[in-house]
Amino acid sequence: MSDTGDRSRKKPTDEPSLDDYLIKDPSSFALNLARMVEQAGKAAAAWIEPREKGLKSDLLAEPLTDMVRTLSKLSEYWLSDPARAVEAQTLLFSNYLAIWTNSIRRMTGEPTEDIAAPDPKDKRFQDEDWSKNAFFDFLKQVYLVTAKWGLDLVEKAEGLDDHTRRKAAFYVRQLVNAASPTNFVLTNPELFKETVTSNGMNLVNGMRMLTEDIIAGQGDLRLRQADHTHFRLGENVATTPxxxxxxxxxxxxxxxxxxxxxxxxxxxxxxxxxxxxxxxxxxxxxxxxxxxxxxxxxxxxxxxxxxxxxxxxxxxxxxxxxxxxxxxxxxxxxxxxxxxxxxxxxxxxxxxxxxxxxxxxxxxxxxxxxxxxxxxxxxxxxxxxxKVFVDEEQISALEEAMFRDGYLDGTKMLSAFNMLRSSDLIWPYVVNNYMKGKSPLxxxxxxxxxxxxxxxxxxxxxxxxxxxxxxxxxxxxxxxxxxxxxxxxxxxxxxxxxxxxxxxxxxxxxxxxxxxxxxxxxxxxxxxxxxxxxxxxxxxxxxxxxxxxxxxxxxxxxxxxxxxxxxxxxxxxxxxxxxxxxxxxxxxxxxxxxxxxxxxxxxxxxxxxx
Incomplete structure (x- = not known):
């Protein structure tokens, strides 16, 4: 597999101390985890309540069905020919083996070169431990290799019409962005250290914000991308006389x-x-x-x-x-x-x-x-x-819901627009708001x-x-x-x-x-x-x-x-x-x-x- 960025040599002397990842106050940490679970329960209740009352209907069935249908067509191409499937799997596992081999060499003191590196414009892997810490560096490279491999499967698949190929690429990108190790506490060094430093208080604050955002969306998640309390229509925005x-x-x-x-x-x-x-x-x-x-x-x-x-x-x-x-x-x-x-x-x-x-x-x-x-x-x-969201099946399902209610809920369109740039408009705010527990600017x-x-x-x-x-x-x-x-x-x-x-x-x-x-x-x-x-x-x-x-x-x-x-x-x-x-x-x-x-x-x- 070709590099996705400049190769960098890694030496064991770069390894950081593990002290940043050790819990200093177990009792406070355990208490905050309990508070986090309590807040998570409130978030779940805020999501369930309007559905139990019949005030909220979900339009998730058709998009999920369409994603499964589209990715099934992609899978058919690769699985229909055993030799082709083995070749694809061999390429992926050979890159995994190369990453693992480099990790072993690094532990023994040998300098190594990355099999994959993030794009310089990718802001997700800016914390130094993504490179200095062998564990997180391993996760990063495995993720990058897997992401490129998945997108290549779409690009190299033959027999797909343009619309299906576009949808497959879109859905694979959504899965790739969602599966990034930067999105999880245990696989993101920055989040891990934040959690240890605050004794888990960041997760308590994050679950509280999640609850507030589900309530604001009346049962749907209204992901906050800015501090809304700062703006007032007619006072500091939309003020032209x-x-x-x-x-x-x-x-x-x-x-x-x-x-x-x-x-x-x-x-x-x-x-x-x-x-x-x-x-x-x-x-x-x-x-x-x-x-x-x-x-x-x-x-x-x-x-x-x-x-x-x-x-x-x-x-x-x-x-x-x-x-x-x-x-x-x-x-x-x-x-x-x-x-x-x-x-x-x-x-x-x-x-x-x-x-x-x-x-x-x-x-x-x-x-x-x-x-x-x-x-x-x-x-x-x-x-x-x-256009990923536009074909006869999806429009018909959407029309059925719209003509029942008389309108399309604005959160559905907002979610669609955010998904077009999910790596910029969804996951950074999920991490910042609900895992770091910080309000957006x-x-x-x-x-x-x-x-x-x-x-x-x-x-x-x-x-x-x-x-x-x-x-x-x-x-x-x-x-x-x-x-x-x-x-x-x-x-x-x-x-x-x-x-x-x-x-x-x-x-x-x-x-x-x-x-x-x-x-x-x-x-x-x-x-x-x-x-x-x-x-x-x-x-x-x-x-x-x-x-x-x-x-x-x-x-x-x-x-x-x-x-x-x-x-x-x-x-x-x-x-x-x-x-x-x-x-x-x-x-x-x-x-x-x-x-x-x-x-x-x-x-x-x-x-x-x-």
Whole structure:
């Protein structure tokens, strides 16, 4: 087996003292273990109680069944040929034998070389005892060898269709990440030492936090990724001054107060995703995109979607377009007198905006004069690992549960997104919270990430089937309001932003989708991922972005010829939007006696939690 990192020579003189692993106060340790067991019982009770009362139904059966079904297909390939199976097993055991031999040589004083080493970017094995202590070094190398072997089984399996291979790789990665020795007290030197030093108090605190998080999830685990007590909507996040100027059963429309002597004549409407909440664009003031937009002279309107419940079960995409986007356009026209506006959509909010623009083109509604899409997919052929959850069997099972309740519980979607990066978004917090017993740090972005929303049954079913499963939007086959819509009918200027490391809307997927529009498209690639690539204030001077004109040919060729720029894409977009509409007018102040005003931003819908 090839190395996974730089080889390092190990000598027995590196061995640490065992004193760090010896319990100093057995009575205190035993008492804390008893307290931990007591807290674990409370956690179990918090999980069981809502299920006994019929308040919670699990959707675990189908995902587990799908995982077993998928990995069974993988096993069939390797077990169908005894020679092939023996070859795979021999490769694994030969690496185990090499690791064991090195361990024996190390104990006798000989220098050795690692059979496997972690990637330098892997933060899990940073404690020095992963290298200095022979036992933990052995565990580390066995784990790394086994992990690579398992992923290679998927890569080398023949006869798997692309969807099955993608699912198999995804599920193997989940198992690999879950089985890491860094996730367990007895196999992680840092956790072991923490437990000994605190006489097990870390485990008591961890079980208490686990109980609190299950209670917060009303029977499901709501893994805390940030200190939620530090943030308050309207006080230190979502603080850009503005007013709610319209409201219906599905959306509030927020108009933000001007901050410049002149404003652009054409207002800007932002359509955020209904998965999570709009204030990803209005985080802490120094990171708020909305505040920055206002400071550049834009009259900004934002749709704040309702957190739906059973009453909204039948709100489908047409409802979200009519009662969301077009309701906002009507509000803007009434408020400003403008019939020409710029529109921007983020993630699935951009997908909805694209579908709305195609429908409006069919219906002769030409109020939107330019469109900006942030990490938005309109073609789902290369949609990434989220497609793992999308096939007929899984969608049908999900629809059965959704139409029974009227919505998809937000924790289910949050869990799916976290699983896409489980090594970053799940296991580090499991270890920190429930084993080290430490509260996570305050971080506005992760606070927002945990503020999940439900999804109405009709909306989510339509989205999964028409976009992920059948890819109807990009193929010109999507039906809305009795119209067969086509993205080619969107002839306005388009700014399409992708993020290079995006795991939700991959850069390739956004690139291919950008070729579907009928007008002039400016494709820009930002550094970092789905969130950090978008929320990147110029003052931070972080990351970079690439420009290269239209999205033509293939992405690798486009990137080879693109120009790299340091810092944020925000200023580049500002130049682009000014080229579409440079004319300015007097600012649109929101007066105290304004009869449209229903309350202060960020409004009431954003406060509804699951």
């Amino acid at each position: 503005g007013k709610v100027v319209a409201r219906n059963d599905l959306a509030e429309i927020i108009q933000y107060a001007p901050a410049t002597d002149k404003v652009f004549k054409q207002p800007l409407l932002i359509c955020p995703p209904w998965i999570n909440k709009f204030y990803i664009l209005d985080l802490s003031p120094e990171r708020s995109f909305i505040r920055w937009l206002v400071g550049q002279g834009h009259t900004v309107f934002v749709i704040s979607w309702i957190n739906p419940d059973a009453r909204h079960a039948h709100k489908d995409w047409e409802a979200y377009i009519r009662e969301g986007i077009q309701f906002a356009l009507d509000t803007i026209e009434r408020r400003t007198g403008e019939k020409k506006i710029n529109a921007a959509g983020y993630c699935v909010g951009g997908t909805l905006l694209a579908a709305a623009l195609a429908l409006m083109a069919k219906e002769g509604d030409n109020r939107v004069k330019s469109a900006t899409f942030f990490t938005t997919q309109v073609d789902f052929e290369h949609a990434g690992d989220l 305050p971080f506005d972005l992760l606070y927002w990430n945990a503020d999940a929303t439900r999804m109405s049954a009709a909306n989510h079913s339509y989205y999964l089937r028409n976009c992920y499963l059948e890819n109807r939007l990009s193929r010109g086959k999507m039906m809305l309001a009795r119209h067969r819509i086509s993205l080619a009918d969107i002839n306005i200027p388009v700014y399409s932003l992708a993020a290079k490391e995006d795991h939700i809307a991959p850069a390739l997927s956004v690139f291919v989708g950008s070729q579907c529009f009928g007008g002039d498209v400016t494709y820009v690639l930002a550094g970092s991922g789905h969130i950090a690539g978008v929320i990147n204030p110029p003052e931070k001077q972080k990351y970079q972005y690439w420009t290269g004109g239209k999205a033509e040919g293939n992405l690798s060729d486009w990137l080879d010829n693109a120009e790299e720029h340091p810092g944020s894409w925000w200023l580049h977009w500002q130049d682009w939007i000014e080229a579409q509409s440079a004319k300015k007018v007097s600012p649109r102040h929101i007066r105290d006696n304004d009869s449209d005003v229903l309350g202060d931003a960020p409004g009431s819908y954003v406060m509804i939690r699951i």
